[in-house]
Amino acid sequence: xxxVNGEVVDAKGKSVTELLIEEKYDEKRxxxxxxxxxxxxxxxxxxxIKDGDVIEIVSFVGGG
Amino acid sequence: MKTGEKELIEALxxxxxxxxxxxxxxxxxxxxxLGGLGSNIAIALARSGVGRLILIDFDRVxxxxxxxxxYKTSQVGMLKAEALKENLKEIxxxxxxxxxxxxxxxENAARLLEKASIVIEAxxxxxxxxxxxxxxxxxxxxxxxxxxxxxxxxxSGNLIRVRRIRKNFYLCGDNKTEVGGGERLFAPxxxxxxxxxxxxxxxxxxxxxxx
Numbered sequence: 260x261x262x263v264n265g266e267v268v269d270a271k272g273k274s275v276t277e278l279l280i281e282e283k284y285d286e287k288r289x290x291x292x293x294x295x296x297x298x299x300x301x302x303x304x305x306x307x308i309k310d311g312d313v314i315e316i317v318s319f320v321g322g323g
Numbered sequence: 324m325k326t327g328e329k330e331l332i333e334a335l336x337x338x339x340x341x342x343x344x345x346x347x348x349x350x351x352x353x354x355x356x357l358g359g360l361g362s363n364i365a366i367a368l369a370r371s372g373v374g375r376l377i378l379i380d381f382d383r384v385x386x387x388x389x390x391x392x393x394y395k396t397s398q399v400g401m402l403k404a405e406a407l408k409e410n411l412k413e414i415x416x417x418x419x420x421x422x423x424x425x426x427x428x429x430e431n432a433a434r435l436l437e438k439a440s441i442v443i444e445a446x447x448x449x450x451x452x453x454x455x456x457x458x459x460x461x462x463x464x465x466x467x468x469x470x471x472x473x474x475x476x477x478x479s480g481n482l483i484r485v486r487r488i489r490k491n492f493y494l495c496g497d498n499k500t501e502v503g504g505g506e507r508l509f510a511p512x513x514x515x516x517x518x519x520x521x522x523x524x525x526x527x528x529x530x531x532x533x534x
Contacts, residue, residue: 285449287449287450287453287454288449288450288452288453289453290453290456290457290460290488290492292488292489295489297457297460297461297489299457299461300457315488315489317456317472317488317494318449318453318472319449319450319452319453319456319470319472320449320472320473320475320496320498320499320500320501320502321447321448321449321452321475321501321502321503322359322447322473322474322475322500322501322502322506322508322513323356323358323359323360323361323445323446323447323452323471323474323513
């Protein structure tokens with residue numbers, strides 16, 4: 260079971276890049292944390308999500 | 324006659340108490356982006372007695388900024404870093420200011436943010452916000468980051484809140500309303516988010532980080 264922002268999502272075996280596309284996030288606007296560790300941007304394509312991972316995705320909106 | 328720095332610090336000590344005023348005066352906060360969020364945050368923190376502010380923005384004051392940013396008509400065309408310095412010098416001359424009219428990059432971030440224990444992301448564009456927060460979280464694990472996301476439109480102010488995303492990252496805003504697509508920016512709502520970001524910084528300085 261993989262949790263993304265508190266919800267169960269079928270993400271096991273996918274890369275962070277694939278998850279972001281499926282969940283309709285813009286890769287350039289997010290911060291991603293897996294099991295409380297920040298995933299560096301450059302690793303989004305290579306990090307593969309494992310069973311039991313707890314993922315937090317924070318997406319910024321413009322304005323300031 | 325100008326009110327002296329000593330007098331202002333004495334007044335702060337009376338307000339906050341000697342110990343807390345001292346804690347604030349010893350603290351150092353960097354504000355990245357001096358627009359609607361950053362200019363308001365800077366003024367709130369300076370008035371509160373934060374001793375050192377590092378102010379970073381490469382942009383100049385434009386007439387279109389005046390509806391929400393803490394600049395004056397006489398300052399249109401000035402570098403925001405310089406204009407804000409001028410304003411803060413009048414409001415709180417005891418605050419040590421480091422002003423940089425530069426764009427924050429991966430190359431200069433360590434140098435610009437070196438003295439800050441708290442880094443506030445106050446940019447306008449979502450991509451720039453994400454870039455700075457990612458960089459800081461990846462490379463500066465000892466600093467606390469406060470970001471702003473979602474303060475456009477005329478929605479209820481009650482939707483603007485602070486969330487502690489991880490131990491060293493707080494995010495303020497409604498997380499939703501984006502500028503553009505029909506949404507505008509109104510001074511009170513932008514100021515609410517800015518105020519919440521400034522308050523979060525003060526609470527962290529006071530050691531209250533449980534939110």
